[in-house]
Amino acid sequence: MTEQRDQRLEVAMGRMLQIGVILAALVVLAGGALYLKHFTGSVPNYHRFEGAPVAYRSVRGILSGMRSLDGQSLIGFGILLLIATPICRVLFGVIGFSLLKDRFYAAVSMTVLIILVLSFVIRR
């Protein structure tokens, strides 16, 4: 009984992950095409670490860059979708275990979700 419902939760999670990855990959590809098409000049120097431009370091920066159809911002958005995919899976766990009335595992999932959210909020 619980095994079957567990299985349903697992399959739902699996499908969600698949959709997230496909969507993210398509956005990254579209951004890549734009980036390569509009790029002028020589290959950027990746030998020495300077850090990515500030516009690609935050969700806000990436979103505002997308409005001007900047290819790298679109790639960045695809990457954000990719990062969001497993986080959604954990959220799925919180909801799913609550529906299964498994309070302990709903709490475990919530703990993981909080750690993930904190890792984005606390910047060091």
Added chain:
Amino acid sequence: MSLLSFTLAVLGCSILAGLLGALTGLGGGVVIVPVLCLLFKIDLHYAIGASLVSVIATSSGAAAVYVREGFSNIRIGMFLEVATTLGASFGAYLTATVSGNWIGILFGVVLLYSAWASLHKVDLEPTMTQPDSLALRLKLMGSFPTEGKDEVYTAQHVPAGFGIMFVAGTLSGLLGIGSGAVKVLAMDQVMKLPFKVSTTTSNFMIGVTAAASAGVYLSRGYILPGLSMPVVIGVLVGSLIGSRILVRAHVETLRVVFSIVIVALGAEMIFNGLTGRL
């Protein structure tokens, strides 16, 4: 070299890395980082940034397949993710305080260990032991269908497994890899879970673990969109092809050949780290 040819070269190598990662069971991240550093002379921090993103993609992409097989255990996965995400946040924090050369040396050591572990897959016969009371209380158990009947299993040594998972998370955050080999070590060898359950649950956990260091990587500027693009797409495509081949072909000889490649990459990372070239 123009940007297009550079991107295509990185794409090609990433496909190969994904293929190699899938066939050896090590994951693409562990292969692409040394390739980017050693072959393309890309800074280590950029390499681990691109790798981390590709690790999330391959883990999530493969999870759907594994879940359908019914081997992965979401309870055990979710429970241990508390340890791996904490570890990953700590590891990501460390990347700024530990020098690139030290990260490179550690990377090489992990590569060597991973190659060794992938060649020494001892499928332990499940020994009948007293069910771990902590595991029972935490419901760290499950069953999977084998030869028509369900095989039941319960986790052992939960605190030790949890601790090793924290280390696996730290390595993931510090090196931008999935650290699947260490996760499997914790579940298969320490918690005595069936091998199939360990490998599929490990894959399931890798995406969430990597996501826990992604925020830090992003804000520190490790993730370059232009570089990450061919790496993510390439590793994803390569690992999808690899997992298809795995199902059909007998790969024991391939595994040995590839392990030699991994050992060579690991040795070169250590050498470059020791001589201060990373």
